[in-house]
Amino acid sequence: MDHIIEILKQEGVEVYRITRSGTRAAELYFIKGQLDMPRLTDMTETRVEVFRDFEEEGKRFRGSTVIFIEPGSSQEEIREKIRSAYYAASFVKNPWYDLPEKTTAPFRESEADYREMSLTEAAEAVADVLLSVKGTETAFINSAEIFIRRSLVRILDSRGTDVSYGRDSVWGEFVTQCTEPSDVEQYRQFSYGDLDLASLKEKLESGIRDVSLRARAQAAPAAGRHSVILTGEEVRQLLDFYVTRSSSAFIYPGYSTWKLGDDIQGTMDGGERLDLTLTSARPYSEEGIPLKDRTLIRDGRLALIHGGARFASYLGIEPTGSYEKVVLKAGTMSYADMKKTGALEAVSFSDFQMDEMDGHFAGELRLALREEKDGSVTPLTGGSVNGSLLESQGRLIFSTETFRDSTYEGPLAVLIPDVAVAGN
Amino acid sequence: MEVQSSQYLTRLRPVLRELLDALKARYPYASILATDAAMKNYSVSRSGIRIQENTTFGKRGFTARVYSGGGYMEYSGDSLTGDQIPEILDRFEKSLSRMAERYDRVPTPAASEEKLCFAKSTSYKTDPRDLGDRAIVERLVSIREEGLKADESLLECSVRYNYQILHKIFLSADRDLEQNIMFGDGAVFSMARKGEAVKNGYDSISLLGGAELLDSLPACAERALEHVRASLAARPLTPGVYDCVCTPTVTGMIVHEAFGHGVEMDMFVKDRALARSCIGQQVASGLVTMKDGAATSYEDVATFFFDDEGNLATDTVIIDRGILVSGISDAVSAARLGTKPTGNGRRESVGHKVYTRMTNTFFTAGTSRPEDIIASVQDGLLLDCPTSGMEDPKNWGIQCMVSYGKEIRDGKLTGRVFGPIVLTGYVPDLLKSISMVSDTVEHCGSGACGKGWKEWVKVSDGGPYIRARIRLG
Numbered sequence: 044m045d046h047i048i049e050i051l052k053q054e055g056v057e058v059y060r061i062t063r064s065g066t067r068a069a070e071l072y073f074i075k076g077q078l079d080m081p082r083l084t085d086m087t088e089t090r091v092e093v094f095r096d097f098e099e100e101g102k103r104f105r106g107s108t109v110i111f112i113e114p115g116s117s118q119e120e121i122r123e124k125i126r127s128a129y130y131a132a133s134f135v136k137n138p139w140y141d142l143p144e145k146t147t148a149p150f151r152e153s154e155a156d157y158r159e160m161s162l163t164e165a166a167e168a169v170a171d172v173l174l175s176v177k178g179t180e181t182a183f184i185n186s187a188e189i190f191i192r193r194s195l196v197r198i199l200d201s202r203g204t205d206v207s208y209g210r211d212s213v214w215g216e217f218v219t220q221c222t223e224p225s226d227v228e229q230y231r232q233f234s235y236g237d238l239d240l241a242s243l244k245e246k247l248e249s250g251i252r253d254v255s256l257r258a259r260a261q262a263a264p265a266a267g268r269h270s271v272i273l274t275g276e277e278v279r280q281l282l283d284f285y286v287t288r289s290s291s292a293f294i295y296p297g298y299s300t301w302k303l304g305d306d307i308q309g310t311m312d313g314g315e316r317l318d319l320t321l322t323s324a325r326p327y328s329e330e331g332i333p334l335k336d337r338t339l340i341r342d343g344r345l346a347l348i349h350g351g352a353r354f355a356s357y358l359g360i361e362p363t364g365s366y367e368k369v370v371l372k373a374g375t376m377s378y379a380d381m382k383k384t385g386a387l388e389a390v391s392f393s394d395f396q397m398d399e400m401d402g403h404f405a406g407e408l409r410l411a412l413r414e415e416k417d418g419s420v421t422p423l424t425g426g427s428v429n430g431s432l433l434e435s436q437g438r439l440i441f442s443t444e445t446f447r448d449s450t451y452e453g454p455l456a457v458l459i460p461d462v463a464v465a466g467n
Numbered sequence: 468m469e470v471q472s473s474q475y476l477t478r479l480r481p482v483l484r485e486l487l488d489a490l491k492a493r494y495p496y497a498s499i500l501a502t503d504a505a506m507k508n509y510s511v512s513r514s515g516i517r518i519q520e521n522t523t524f525g526k527r528g529f530t531a532r533v534y535s536g537g538g539y540m541e542y543s544g545d546s547l548t549g550d551q552i553p554e555i556l557d558r559f560e561k562s563l564s565r566m567a568e569r570y571d572r573v574p575t576p577a578a579s580e581e582k583l584c585f586a587k588s589t590s591y592k593t594d595p596r597d598l599g600d601r602a603i604v605e606r607l608v609s610i611r612e613e614g615l616k617a618d619e620s621l622l623e624c625s626v627r628y629n630y631q632i633l634h635k636i637f638l639s640a641d642r643d644l645e646q647n648i649m650f651g652d653g654a655v656f657s658m659a660r661k662g663e664a665v666k667n668g669y670d671s672i673s674l675l676g677g678a679e680l681l682d683s684l685p686a687c688a689e690r691a692l693e694h695v696r697a698s699l700a701a702r703p704l705t706p707g708v709y710d711c712v713c714t715p716t717v718t719g720m721i722v723h724e725a726f727g728h729g730v731e732m733d734m735f736v737k738d739r740a741l742a743r744s745c746i747g748q749q750v751a752s753g754l755v756t757m758k759d760g761a762a763t764s765y766e767d768v769a770t771f772f773f774d775d776e777g778n779l780a781t782d783t784v785i786i787d788r789g790i791l792v793s794g795i796s797d798a799v800s801a802a803r804l805g806t807k808p809t810g811n812g813r814r815e816s817v818g819h820k821v822y823t824r825m826t827n828t829f830f831t832a833g834t835s836r837p838e839d840i841i842a843s844v845q846d847g848l849l850l851d852c853p854t855s856g857m858e859d860p861k862n863w864g865i866q867c868m869v870s871y872g873k874e875i876r877d878g879k880l881t882g883r884v885f886g887p888i889v890l891t892g893y894v895p896d897l898l899k900s901i902s903m904v905s906d907t908v909e910h911c912g913s914g915a916c917g918k919g920w921k922e923w924v925k926v927s928d929g930g931p932y933i934r935a936r937i938r939l940g
Contacts, residue, residue, distance in 0.1 A: 069566070071566065078567060078572050084544070086526075113526070115527060185739060230919060295514065296513035296514045353515075393859055400666070406866065407864060409864070425891060465891060
């Protein structure tokens with residue numbers, strides 16, 4: 044990075060940020076228990092943001108452009124890119140703002156519990172769990188992809204920030220298949236900061252259970268209005284509405300009108316008040332801002348506007364950096380009691396969508412379950428859920444049971460009354 | 468003008484050859500794909516102006532692939548010098564081979580390639596690099612200002628333009644291929660407030676070419692305004708089965724999401740696609756012919772000369788007058804299935820695995836005029852402004868979403884609008900219900916396509932106006 048800084052200075056660039064991220068990965072791809080392909084990757088990305096200050100009609104502006112210094116670039120290629128980026132920044136007429144305050148710290152090691160293992164060893168440990176879950180002759184794991192990544196990130200800027208950290212991640216996806224009485228499949232993703240093999244095994248086994256239920260599902264739910272239970276990743280997606288709308292990138296341009304202290308849940312109608320916290324497995328944001336746990340919503344009221352330096356500066360608030368994980372306080376109703384209400388439990392969607400702009404959520408049901416009064420469970424498939432969080436947010440009831448992955452920690456399920464369902 | 472070769476790849480070629488020769492000496496098959504790319508995004512909005520390079524769909528780097536022990540292994544890196552070759556060989560021989568030997572392999576015949584050698588480039592009218600950042604930003608700012616003037620109630624009229632220049636070299640024992648491609652896309656997002664909700668209208672354009680695309684962006688702003696006005700007027704729809712007329716963009720989403728993913732033949736290998744058992748059968752109305760290919764007549768952002776496994780781009784007929792006649796495939800899947808690859812092996816970027824991916828995918832034109840299709844509907848909806856879709860190759864379930872549908876009564880638009888709307892149902896039911904197909908076809912490649920929830924590649928899709936029966940919610 045030193046040679047880039049030297050060229051930046053030679054070209055008169057006084058304000059800059061450089062982020063270098065080197066990632067090595069081991070990847071394994073399986074089809075019906077057999078190896079499709081092993082892959083290794085070793086990629087580095089060097090991102091340089093070049094800033095340029097200028098004044099017009101007495102107003103201060105700070106333009107910026109982002110370039111990537113590709114591996115194998117000659118000194119002259121780098122110089123030309125920087126020169127061109129610095130020139131382009133003079134057309135980016137954005138109001139002036141300052142970079143985040145200087146942060147310096149020693150290299151922070153990854154905290155993953157498998158950081159001493161090689162990437163291939165970790166990939167093989169995940170594969171061993173995958174291959175150990177046999178299922179049955181008619182319900183099994185169809186295919187899976189495993190990605191073990193180890194990154195080293197360094198962020199430095201012209202204000203003196205110089206931080207670096209290591210990061211490990213385990214993630215992947217698998218498809219379960221059941222061939223009787225009908226031939227169907229279910230898709231699942233997994234994502235962990237540690238080598239959480241027990242959670243993975245449970246997820247694989249539940250994937251096989253769910254696909255067996257889908258194979259028995261004959262009909263779509265009856266069209267009309269239903270109470271709907273969302274679980275797992277869809278709960279997290281629902282909360283994206285609150286995370287996005289409270290970001291300075293949404294509030295500064297006026298897409299969101301939320302202000303600190305606003306009762307953003309509005310009139311309550313039997314639901315639970317939200318307590319939401321932002322947290323991160325990364326120690327620093329993309330701008331080098333230290334990331335600490337921050338309360339976003341307390342008792343349904345907005346407690347924080349979050350985001351990077353530029354929009355924070357425009358709004359006159361502290362820059363917090365951008366977060367990737369939310370924590371929601373556990374709810375009040377057990378998952379079992381939710382199901383006993385006769386609500387339609389949406390186990391999986393084709394693709395659940397949460398529109399943070401208009402509050403609309405929707406998805407086609409791959410598998411839904413309805414618990415009958417006699418305790419039996421009817422599996423359903425097809426049809427769709429189509430609701431508005433703006434209309435429903437005063438009626439949300441969350442489960443006492445919780446789950447967690449790399450982006451969410453909180454209630455396993457949410458009960459949403461009176462949602463439009465398309466079906467038979 | 469034709470896109471010129473990458474100077475970087477030209478410099479690197481001897482080192483790539485050296486690595487290939489070293490791999491060929493050790494393995495029965497070896498190939499190398501090397502890429503160089505330049506992609507720049509421009510946007511103007513209430514948030515400000517943004518100029519940013521982007522590496523999502525392409526970056527500098529290489530992937531080396533070898534055949535060993537009954538299957539393939541790959542190593543991807545971003546820098547390559549002669550000094551690094553021993554280390555790369557070591558990673559194949561130790562880490563990758565060790566992982567491969569630990570498991571049973573999916574039976575895979577080795578690739579057999581005919582000799583092929585060429586260098587080809589696409590053409591453009593205006594090189595965005597020559598036009599310059601200043602002129603591009605000024606055009607976008609002007610389009611945005613005009614867009615906002617058109618309706619003072621608009622909260623936003625953001626405008627973006629992206630271009631990408633992709634250079635690729637593919638080397639193997641029998642192939643030495645080079646391609647240089649430039650494409651671009653642009654879009655306008657208009658937004659307006661409706662209480663707490665913010666409704667938006669979106670319109671986009673794409674082309675195989677350069678900054679001449681900017682000339683078409685003002686028309687996008689006009690259409691985006693129409694879309695946001697419709698979304699503002701939309702009221703909830705009573706779920707049910709409706710007679711629908713789909714605009715070309717909605718047809719394109721149905722083509723791509725509902726059916727296209729189901730004929731990707733890596734899904735055949737996994738037993739994940741119902742289409743495998745339906746080759747030769749009627750899956751759609753006799754009015755429907757569907758094609759895919761990077762060498763189709765509808766040149767767009769997914770046009771290329773060879774795919775990421777060094778196979779020639781094709782023009783594949785998938786549905787011929789209602790009969791499913793072919794899938795599309797990458798080379799490894801084709802080898803496993805005993806078929807010919809169709810040039811659909813694509814990587815998100817050089818660091819990613821190859822999958823079977825669509826390219827330019829569309830229904831061909833029919834014979835009806837769009838206005839006659841609308842006039843034929845007694846009670847139904849004109850569906851417009853697609854927002855998202857998700858495939859279900861195994862069970863051919865549909866999930867597509869549109870912002871709104873305009874009510875049609877007695878062959879005329881009533882002015883009433885419903886939305887947002889989810890399209891569901893069984894794909895062949897929808898395709899067999901197609902009763903009219905327009906004589907005009909539109910296509911667009913402004914977005915990206917994922918394989919499931921990842922592996923994004925540029926694609927285009929489209930088709931004619933169609934009339935069909937669809938379950939809506």
